[in-house]
Amino acid sequence: MEPDAPAAPLRPSKPRGQLITEPEPARRMIYGGTMPPPPPPNLAEGDTTPPKNRKVTKRRIPPSRIIVLLMLAAVAIVLYIGNIIAVNQLVNDIHKEEQKLEKILNDQEMLKARINQTSSLERVRKRAEEELGLQNPTDAPEWLEIDREKLRELEEAARPR
Numbered sequence: 001m002e003p004d005a006p007a008a009p010l011r012p013s014k015p016r017g018q019l020i021t022e023p024e025p026a027r028r029m030i031y032g033g034t035m036p037p038p039p040p041p042n043l044a045e046g047d048t049t050p051p052k053n054r055k056v057t058k059r060r061i062p063p064s065r066i067i068v069l070l071m072l073a074a075v076a077i078v079l080y081i082g083n084i085i086a087v088n089q090l091v092n093d094i095h096k097e098e099q100k101l102e103k104i105l106n107d108q109e110m111l112k113a114r115i116n117q118t119s120s121l122e123r124v125r126k127r128a129e130e131e132l133g134l135q136n137p138t139d140a141p142e143w144l145e146i147d148r149e150k151l152r153e154l155e156e157a158a159r160p161r
Contacts, residue, residue, distance in 0.1 A: 117123070128134040
């Protein structure tokens with residue numbers, strides 16, 4: 001592969017140790033629109049002063065743009081503060097609802113404990129003996145035998161015809 005040819009002609013490089021006899025090209029100036037035309041090349045050096053660039057002027061920002069930017073900043077600040085207030089209100093509402101829930105759960109636990117206390121077998125037995133005069137049976141339970149024939153007759157009599 002061969003190297004690419006240079007795109008533009010290069011200035012001849014100086015051999016080491018030799019001085020270049022041709023002068024350096026003059027620095028290029030940026031034309032700002034107010035510069036006088038360049039002097040003709042046949043004038044001697046020092047007859048004219050080199051052209052100067054136009055002074056840099058800082059662009060002024062129009063007051064209407066400043067007002068619009070300030071209004072946008074104010075709207076953004078108001079929206080941000082409104083959002084913070086809304087979030088704080090929601091947090092307070094959640095806290096109040098959690099407190100209500102905790103109170104309801106405590107009341108529910110108290111009611112469960114009261115139900116367990118009032119429905120205990122010992123309390124029911126004691127109350128049945130004292131107020132109603134009921135007693136536990138002392139005899140063993142007896143088994144009853146059912147006459148199948150009479151049961152069948154009763155079922156037939158109960159059927160609608």
